[in-house]
Structures are given as C-alpha cells and as structure tokens.
Amino acid sequence: MPNVYVAGVGMTKFGKWPDKLLVELMCEASRKAMDDAQRYDFDMIYVGSMSPEDFTDEGNIATVITGHLGLVPTPAIRVETASSTGATALDEAFLAIKSGYYKSILVIAGEKMTHLPTPKVSKILAEVIDHNERKYGATMVALAAMVTRLYMKKYPLLSREILSMVAVKNHHNALFNSYAQFHKEITIADVLKSKMIADPLRLYDCSPITDGAVAVILISEKKKVKITGIGQGTDYAGLENREELISFRSTRVAAENAYKMAGRTPKEIDVAEIHDAFTPFEIIGSEDVGFFPAGGGGKALAEGITALDGALPINPSGGLKAKGHPVGASGLAQVVEIVWQLRGEAGKRQVPDAKIGLTQSVGGLANNNLVTILEAE
Amino acid sequence: MPNVYVAGVGMTKFGKWPDKLLVELMCEASRKAMDDAQRYDFDMIYVGSMSPEDFTDEGNIATVITGHLGLVPTPAIRVETASSTGATALDEAFLAIKSGYYKSILVIAGEKMTHLPTPKVSKILAEVIDHNERKYGATMVALAAMVTRLYMKKYPLLSREILSMVAVKNHHNALFNSYAQFHKEITIADVLKSKMIADPLRLYDCSPITDGAVAVILISEKKKVKITGIGQGTDYAGLENREELISFRSTRVAAENAYKMAGRTPKEIDVAEIHDAFTPFEIIGSEDVGFFPAGGGGKALAEGITALDGALPINPSGGLKAKGHPVGASGLAQVVEIVWQLRGEAGKRQVPDAKIGLTQSVGGLANNNLVTILEAE
Numbered sequence: 169m170p171n172v173y174v175a176g177v178g179m180t181k182f183g184k185w186p187d188k189l190l191v192e193l194m195c196e197a198s199r200k201a202m203d204d205a206q207r208y209d210f211d212m213i214y215v216g217s218m219s220p221e222d223f224t225d226e227g228n229i230a231t232v233i234t235g236h237l238g239l240v241p242t243p244a245i246r247v248e249t250a251s252s253t254g255a256t257a258l259d260e261a262f263l264a265i266k267s268g269y270y271k272s273i274l275v276i277a278g279e280k281m282t283h284l285p286t287p288k289v290s291k292i293l294a295e296v297i298d299h300n301e302r303k304y305g306a307t308m309v310a311l312a313a314m315v316t317r318l319y320m321k322k323y324p325l326l327s328r329e330i331l332s333m334v335a336v337k338n339h340h341n342a343l344f345n346s347y348a349q350f351h352k353e354i355t356i357a358d359v360l361k362s363k364m365i366a367d368p369l370r371l372y373d374c375s376p377i378t379d380g381a382v383a384v385i386l387i388s389e390k391k392k393v394k395i396t397g398i399g400q401g402t403d404y405a406g407l408e409n410r411e412e413l414i415s416f417r418s419t420r421v422a423a424e425n426a427y428k429m430a431g432r433t434p435k436e437i438d439v440a441e442i443h444d445a446f447t448p449f450e451i452i453g454s455e456d457v458g459f460f461p462a463g464g465g466g467k468a469l470a471e472g473i474t475a476l477d478g479a480l481p482i483n484p485s486g487g488l489k490a491k492g493h494p495v496g497a498s499g500l501a502q503v504v505e506i507v508w509q510l511r512g513e514a515g516k517r518q519v520p521d522a523k524i525g526l527t528q529s530v531g532g533l534a535n536n537n538l539v540t541i542l543e544a545e
Numbered sequence: 546m547p548n549v550y551v552a553g554v555g556m557t558k559f560g561k562w563p564d565k566l567l568v569e570l571m572c573e574a575s576r577k578a579m580d581d582a583q584r585y586d587f588d589m590i591y592v593g594s595m596s597p598e599d600f601t602d603e604g605n606i607a608t609v610i611t612g613h614l615g616l617v618p619t620p621a622i623r624v625e626t627a628s629s630t631g632a633t634a635l636d637e638a639f640l641a642i643k644s645g646y647y648k649s650i651l652v653i654a655g656e657k658m659t660h661l662p663t664p665k666v667s668k669i670l671a672e673v674i675d676h677n678e679r680k681y682g683a684t685m686v687a688l689a690a691m692v693t694r695l696y697m698k699k700y701p702l703l704s705r706e707i708l709s710m711v712a713v714k715n716h717h718n719a720l721f722n723s724y725a726q727f728h729k730e731i732t733i734a735d736v737l738k739s740k741m742i743a744d745p746l747r748l749y750d751c752s753p754i755t756d757g758a759v760a761v762i763l764i765s766e767k768k769k770v771k772i773t774g775i776g777q778g779t780d781y782a783g784l785e786n787r788e789e790l791i792s793f794r795s796t797r798v799a800a801e802n803a804y805k806m807a808g809r810t811p812k813e814i815d816v817a818e819i820h821d822a823f824t825p826f827e828i829i830g831s832e833d834v835g836f837f838p839a840g841g842g843g844k845a846l847a848e849g850i851t852a853l854d855g856a857l858p859i860n861p862s863g864g865l866k867a868k869g870h871p872v873g874a875s876g877l878a879q880v881v882e883i884v885w886q887l888r889g890e891a892g893k894r895q896v897p898d899a900k901i902g903l904t905q906s907v908g909g910l911a912n913n914n915l916v917t918i919l920e921a922e
Contacts, residue, residue, distance in 0.1 A: 169645055189676075221598045227672035228627040228782060231913040235675075235781040241798040243777035244913065245633055246625045250605040256622055260637060266644035268546055269806075295604035298612075299566075400620035404612040405605060421618040429646075536608040536621065 172265045173391035174384060174542070175272075176205025177504040182380035182492030183282075183349040190217070190224050190280040193381035194233045198276050201383035210385070212270045213244040216257030216277035218496035222292040224280050233276060248496070250296040251445065252531030253277060254382065255499030255538035259398050261386045271388045277501075278381030279494035289377050293495070296532040298406030309374060311407060311533045312446040313366035319414040319448060320368070323463035326451065328368060330466040332359035334447035335372045335489055337469070341476055342486025344517035349378055349492030373447040378492030382500040384507070390545070393510045397432065397541035399425025405535050418537035419456035419528060426539040427458075432524065434458035437480065437541075439509050439519040441502035443530035444487040453528050454482060457539060476517060484509065484517045499529035503540060510544040549642045550768035551761060551919070552649075553582025554881040559757035559869030560659075560726040567594070567601050567657040570758035571610045575653050578760035587762070589647045590621040593634030593654035595873035599669045601657050610653060625873070627673040628822065629908030630654060631759065632876030632915035636775050638763045648765045654878075655758030656871035666754050670872070673909040675783030686751060688784060688910045689823040690743035696791040696825060697745070700840035703828065705745060707843040709736035711824035712749045712866055714846070718853055719863025721893035726755055726869030750824040755869030759877040761884070767922070770887045774809065774918035776802025782912050795914035796833035796905060803916040804835075809901065811835035814857065816886050816896040818879035820907035820914075821864040830905050831859060834916060853894060861886065861894045876906035880917060887921040 178200025180193050194215070202208050215230040226232065230246035249256040254277035261273040281289055293308050301311070320326050336356055342348035354372060362371040386395070401421025404410055411417060427433060434457060442457070444450035451465035459480060460468045468474055474482035485491045485505035488498050506525035508514045527540045555577025557570050571592070579585050592607040603609070607623035626633040631654035638650040658666055670685050678688070697703050713733055719725035731749060739748040763772070778798025781787055788794060804810060811834060819834070821827035828842035836857060837845045845851055851859035862868045862882035865875050883902035885891045904917045 219598050219604060221596050221669075221672060222604075225672055226676075227596060227599075227669075228909045228913065230626060231673075231779050231909060232675070232782045234779045235783070235786065235912070240780050241778040241794055243799075244626070244779050245637065245777075248623045248625065249607060249621070260622065260640075263637075263644040263646065264640050266646065267640040268643065269640065292598075292604075295598060295602055296608075298609070299603075400622075401618040402608050402611045402621050403617050405609045406612070409612065417618055422620075532605045532608060535612070536605065 169266055170268060170388040172262050172386055172395045173389065174393040174507050175207055175387045175391050176201045176385040177507045178204055179347055179382040179501060179504050180380050181347050182378050182494060185379040186283060190220055190226060190278055191233050191236050193379060194276050194278045195236050197381040197383040198237055198274060201385050205385040207272060207385055210242055210272050210274040212264055212273045213239065213242055214257040214261045214275045215244060215246045216253040216496050216500060217246060218248055218250060218253045218279055219292055249536040250531040251495045252499045252529040252536055252538050253496040254501065255529035255540060258384060258500055258503055258540060259400060259538060262395055262398050265386055265388050273386045275384045275386060275500065277497040279496040280379045281377045281494060282379050301406055308533060309369055310366045313369045315413050316368055316448040322414060326466040329356055330470050331373060331447045332356040333469055334444060334450045335359050337475055338444060338483050338487040338489040341484050341517055342490035344515060345486050345491060348486040348490055349376055350490045369446055375445045375488040375493035378494040380492060380494040380497050382497045382504055384500060384503055392544055393507050394543050394545055396543050397426035397430030399423060399539045401537055403535045405532060415462055416452060416456050416534040416537060418534055419453060422537050422539040423457040426541050430541040432541055436524050437526045438522040438524050439484060440482050440526040441485060441505050442482050442528045444483060444489045445493055449530060450482060457526060457528050481519045484514065484519055499538060502527035502529060506542050510542060546643055547645060547765040549639050549763055549772045550766065551770040551884050552584055552764045552768050553578045553762040554884045555581055556724055556759040556878060556881050557757050558724050559755050559871060562756040563660060567597055567603060567655055568610050568613050570756060571653050571655045572613050574758040574760040575614055575651060578762050582762040584649060584762055587619055587649050587651040589641055589650045590616065590619055591634040591638045591652045592621060592623045593630040593873050593877060594623060594656055595625055595627060595630045596669055626913040627908040628872045629876045629906040629913050629915050630873040631878065632906035632917060635761060635877055635880055635917060636777060636915060639772055639775050642763055642765050650763045652761045652763060652877065654874040656873040657756045658754045658871060659756050678783055685910060686746055687743045690746045692790050693745055693825040699791060703843040706733055707847050708750060708824045709733040710846055711821060711827045712736050714852055715821060715860050715864040715866040718861050718894055719867035722863050722868060725863040725867055726753055727867045746823055752822045752865040752870035755871040757869060757871040757874050759874045759881055761877060761880055769921055770884050771920050771922055773920050774803035774807030776800060776916045778914055780912045782909060792839060793829060793833050793911040793914060795911055796830060799914045799916040800834040803918050807918040809918060813901050814903045815899040815901050816861060817859050817903040818862060818882050819859050819905045821860060821866045822870055826907060827859065834903060834905050858896045861891065861896055876915060879904035879906060883919050887919060
C-alpha cells in the first residue's frame with residue numbers, strides 16, 4: 169500500500185474578499201500549493217466547499233475550478249460534510265492514493281461568506297441542523313450554548329473566565345500568522361464585555377464569518393511530511409438523539425481510528441489544531457482526542473499547557489476563532505498549519521521540535537468529525 | 546488490491562413523491578439494498594445528492610441520512626459532480642474498498658425536485674453552467690440545443706426523426722420497468738408534436754423532473770457482479786472554451802480510463818445505460834464510449850442495434866428520459882439497472898446473456914462525466 173506524503177500547501181489570507189469570486193480564491197491557494205510543491209499536473213482533484221450553491225449560487229464547483237486552473241480533463245470531485253468538509257477532502261485524497269490508482273492529487277477547499285448579511289449566513293449554516301430542531305428556531309450558536317451550559321453544570325471548574333482564555337490564547341497566536349483574519353490582542357475583559365449571542369456564549373466566543381481558500385498536494389513519493397492516520401465518525405444531527413452532549417462521540421470515534429491507523433497515542437502528539445468554532449469546542453475537543461481527561465480541558469488551558477510555549481500547543485495558527493472560519497475550508501487549513509509546523513516553517517508561532525501533529529475538525533454541531541495525524545519523517 | 550463486488554441494490558420508484566422527504570426516499574432505497582445484500586452494517590457510507598441545499602433546504606445530508614438509518618457513528622461523506630453525482634458516489638466507494646481500509650460500503654444517491662415549480666428547478670440546474678454563459682441567460686436545454694444543431698449540421702444523417710426515436714425506444718423500454726416514472730408508449734409523431742423547448746429540442750426530447758433515490762452496497766467479498774473499471778473526465782464548464790462540442794471529451798477520457806482498468810474494449814460490452822437527459826446525448830454518448838464511430842450513433846439506433854432486442858441494447862431501464870432523472874441519483878440508478886441485467890433479474894426487459902455492462906453518466910453540460918464497467922463472474 170503506497171504511503172501518502174504532503175508535497176505542497178498554500179492558502180489565501182483569510183478575511184473579507186468582496187472583490188474576489190470563490191473560484192479566484194481557490195485558484196490563488198492552488199497556485200501557491202503548486203509553487204510550493206513544484207508540481208503542476210495531477211491525476212485527481214478533490215474540492216471541498218460546504219455550500220457554494222447557497223453562499224454564491226455556484227454549483228458544479230469541482231469542475232469549474234478545474235477549468236479555471238487549466239487542468240481539464242483531470243477528474244475532479246467535490247465532497248461535503250458540513251463544516252468538516254476541508255478535512256474530508258483530504259481524507260478522500262488519502263484513500264485515493266492508498267488505492268494505488270492515483271499518485272498526485274490536488275486538494276482544494278474554500279468558502280466565500282462575507283458578502284452576505286449575517287442573518288442570511290446564519291440561515292445557511294442552520295441548514296446543517298436537524299429538521300426537528302431547526303423548526304423550533306435552533307441556530308448553531310444556540311445549540312452550542314446549550315452544550316456549554318450542560319458542560320459547565322457537570323464540570324463547574326470550567327468557569328466563564330477559562331472559556332474566555334480560549335479566545336485570548338488564539339487571538340494571541342494569530343498575531344504571528346499573516347494569513348489570519350484578526351491581528352488583535354484581546355483580554356479576558358474584552359471577551360466578557362463583548363455582545364451576548366446565546367447565553368453563556370458571547371461574540372468573542374464565536375469564530376467569525378470568513379472568506380478564504382486552502383490547497384494541499386498529496387503524492388505517493390517520499391517527502392518530509394507524511395499522513396499516518398485518518399479517522400472519521402458521525403453522530404445524530406439532532407442533539408435530542410445523542411447518547412451524550414458534553415463529549416462528542418463523533419470525535420472520539422474519529423480519534424480512535426486515526427490513532428489506530430497511525431499506531432500513535434495522544435501522548436505522542438506535539439502540536440494540534442482543534443476545531444474552535446465556539447470557545448468551549450476547543451476544550452471539549454482537546455478532551456475527546458485524548459489529550460486531557462473529561463472535564464480536564466479547561467484546567468490544562470488555564471495552566472498554560474495548550475499555549476504556544478506550553479507542553480502541547482493547541483491552535484498555534486490562531487484557530488478558527490482568530491484565523492477565521494470559511495466553513496468548508498477550515499478542516500484543510502488546520503492541516504496546512506500542521507504541515508508548516510512539521511516543516512519548521514511557522515515563524516514566530518513555531519512549536520519547537522514538532523514531529524507529530526494532529527488536526528480535529530467538527531462537521532455541523534459535532535455530527536461528522538474527522539481527526540488527521542501527520543508526522544515529520 | 547481487493548476486488549470490488551456489488552452485494553445489493555435498491556431503489557424507490559422514480560416519479561413524484563410530494564409527501565416524502567429526501568431522507569425518507571434515501572432510507573427506502575437503502576433498506577431495499579440492505580435486504581437484497583442481507584447486510585445491515587457498513588464501515589463507510591457515501592451519499593450523492595446534487596443540490597439538496599437548493600432543492601429542499603437540506604444541508605449535511607450524509608450525516609442526516611446516517612442518523613435516520615441508525616448507522617451512527619459510521620463515517621459518511623457526501624459527494625457531488627452535478628448530474629453525474631450518483632456515479633461519483635460509486636466511484637469513491639470503489640476507491641475506498643481498493644484502499645484496503647474499508648470492506649463494506651453503503652452508497653446512496655437521491656434528489657427531490659418535483660415539489661418546486663419548473664422555473665425554479667431550471668434556475669437551480671442552471672447553477673452548474675459557466676458563470677459567463679449563465680449571465681446571458683443560458684439554460685441547460687438551450688446549450689444542449691446548440692450542441693444538437695451543430696451535430697446535425699456536421700452529420701445531416703441525424704434527422705429530427707432519428708432523434709425522436711431515442712425517446713420512442715426509451716419510453717418503450719420503460720413499459721417493462723416498474724420503477725420508471727413513465728409507463729406510456731409514444732410515437733415519433735408524439736415527439737414531433739410536443740412543445741418546442743429550445744429548437745430543435747422538444748418536450749419529449751428532455752428527461753423529466755423527478756424525485757427518487759437509489760442505493761448500492763459494495764463489498765470486497767466475492768459476489769456475482771464485480772466492478773472492473775471506473776473512469777472520470779472533466780471539461781471546461783463554459784462551452785466557449787471547449788476543443789469541440791459535438792463529442793464530449795469528458796466522456797472519451799472517462800471511457801478510455803474505464804476500459805483500460807477493466808482490460809475491455811467497446812466490442813465486449815453487452816448492455817449499456819447512457820445518459821440521455823436530452824435525446825441527442827444518447828447518440829453522442831454511444832459514440833464517445835466507442836460503440837459507434839463519430840456521426841454513426843443515429844444510424845445504429847435507426848437500424849435497431851440499440852433496441853432491447855438489438856445487438857447492443859442501450860437504456861433498457863428506459864433511461865433518464867422515461868425512467869426519470871432525479872439529478873443526483875441518475876448515475877447510480879444506471880448502475881442498479883446494469884446489476885439487475887447482469888444478475889438476470891431484469892424481467893421483461895432482460896438482455897439475454899448479459900455478462901458485461903457499461904454506464905455513462907454526464908455531469909452538467911458534459912463537463913464531469915463518468916464511465917463504469919461491471920461484469921458478471
């Protein structure tokens with residue numbers, strides 16, 4: 169079975185790109201990855217975008233981007249698993265190389281969202297919520313707030329201050345990431361005085377609305393960074409059907425599969441990108457992938473373990489919170505950050521001696537989650 | 546490398562299902578496939594749907610269907626390549642089994658369209674057309690009509706009567722398919738007097754708007770029907786950028802790859818399902834997959850070669866034209882028909898001694914096409 173290596177990565181700056189089409193952002197990220205890999209031909213293209221039909225009235229996006237890149241007649245497929253779409257695109261490319269049929273694959277992920285008014289964006293994002301819950305007015309942030317309340321009831325150690333520290337840490341990290349949407353140091357007080365969105369979640373607990381695109385090139389030839397484990401798990405879209413709410417089964421299953429494939433344990437991970445669309449999700453995610461015991465994620469954060477200079481830095485890129493969250497792109501952007509970390513190219517946010525990295529991406533309200541493990545050879 | 550076999554297939558009747566949700570149609574097809582395969586557990590699920598976001602305000606469809614089937618936490622991924630989406634879902638499942646990581650995969654494809662007014666459906670379908678052409682008012686049928694005019698100019702042998710015979714043949718075949726949307730014999734005169742949609746294409750040259758879902762179960766254990774070849778090719782979304790218009794490069798590349806993988810030639814195919822969203826597409830498709838020389842598809846049809854009792858029956862199911870065209874499902878429905886043919890279960894439309902079958906699916910205006918070859922062992 170062939171090994172799967174990362175030959176190149178690229179991304180646009182995340183933020184607001186009112187004058188660019190989604191395909192233009194995707195082309196820019198792709199060309200950067202091609203220059204990074206010094207490869208310009210592929211035998212397959214995977215494209216991740218969560219809802220270009222809704223956000224930009226654009227269908228058939230895999231074909232359109234392939235044409236714009238001048239890569240016709242290369243096969244091209246779009247994949248989607250809500251907000252973990254970018255991770256899924258990588259996952260599919262990984263399997264395609266493992267199949268032995270493809271040797272060089274371009275993976276692209278992007279979303280364009282900021283041109284729409286926020287209520288319209290919220291409505292589109294709410295399409296990934298279970299029908300029964302949506303009809304009572306559920307939104308993503310409202311459901312996340314319920315999960316947070318429940319978590320804080322079971323584990324009172326997770327104070328409002330510690331939640332805020334997720335945002336403070338990730339905004340700090342983003343200062344050193346030129347691709348990040350925000351370059352603004354914030355304090356716990358800033359978070360606590362920001363607008364209430366859905367109690368207890370405030371504006372600064374939520375990732376922003378973002379335009380951006382990312383690309384990764386996978387090949388079967390040896391390179392410095394190797395993908396050693398992938399895992400995916402689902403859960404019921406409706407929270408009412410879940411076995412539990414303050415730990416995500418979809419992450420746990422994904423992590424178990426990824427560790428098993430890679431032959432690794434949580435203790436061996438040097439750096440991680442964890443899906444922090446809402447601040448409590450970073451805490452829950454860090455527990456679900458096995459870094460900390462259930463209820464222990466907040467304490468680890470408060471002790472500085474997950475800070476850039478801690479024992480296990482989480483979200484050195486700034487995370488979805490401060491780097492930005494173009495929904496279909498975020499899962500792949502996490503991978504790009506880990507690649508830079510493993511190649512020692514992360515500049516002022518470099519985690520020293522990072523050899524094994526992990527990404528965890530959340531689809532919808534944690535119902536289609538992926539974990540990927542990458543290693544420097 | 547593991548072989549890939551079809552363990553079971555299932556589909557809903559194609560037609561109008563005003564009282565059923567898309568997920569209900571998908572569940573029905575899935576349960577039929579499970580009963581057919583006598584398998585109820587899977588290690589991966591692929592879901593093909595072209596635009597559930599637009600047609601039914603439904604996102605995250607792969608996760609939602611997995612929950613409805615009670616198959617959580619099985620990994621589930623949605624794929625999309627416009628109207629060839631169903632074929633792409635099969636293609637991805639094929640690669641996943643070839644990778645060695647997955648042994649039993651449920652592939653589901655479906656679309657729900659008939660609840661919307663026709664102009665709204667046309668608008669959604671037009672999202673797969675190139676931006677530059679769409680802004681001048683291009684619709685799928687208008688572009689198909691231009692292709693047809695050009696073909697008829699180069700090959701005057703393709704008369705208006707022969708085009709009509711595609712519809713007549715496929716409506717005839719559908720009489721013997723209880724899953725088909727239409728059970729109505731039509732004549733050449735009926736086609737010629739049907740409403741003009743985009744000259745020279747009339748209403749009876751166009752596939753209908755349809756609700757429906759299909760499911761196929763793939764496994765690595767030996768079964769009667771084996772998938773031996775898959776191929777995919779893209780072309781520019783914009784017709785203005787194509788090298789040629791009356792033969793589809795995307796099909797030719799897909800066919801070449803599929804024949805190569807299967808070690809087969811067009812002469813060895815016993816039965817085929819060819820994407821006949823518009824009557825001329827069956828003619829062009831039958832040439833592009835190598836059954837007939839360029840310009841020769843119409844003559845072969847007129848001579849009865851592609852009829853149910855001909856030497857190479859095309860669209861025994863009734864095709865998209867008469868069986869119906871739930872866009873994201875059609876590529877997988879073609880595969881179901883070939884499986885039934887190869888298992889000798891096609892009843893009154895059974896092609897005698899069918900051992901090797903081929904499907905050809907068209908994405909968008911023939912810019913993301915797939916060819917699949919299946920064989921009876």
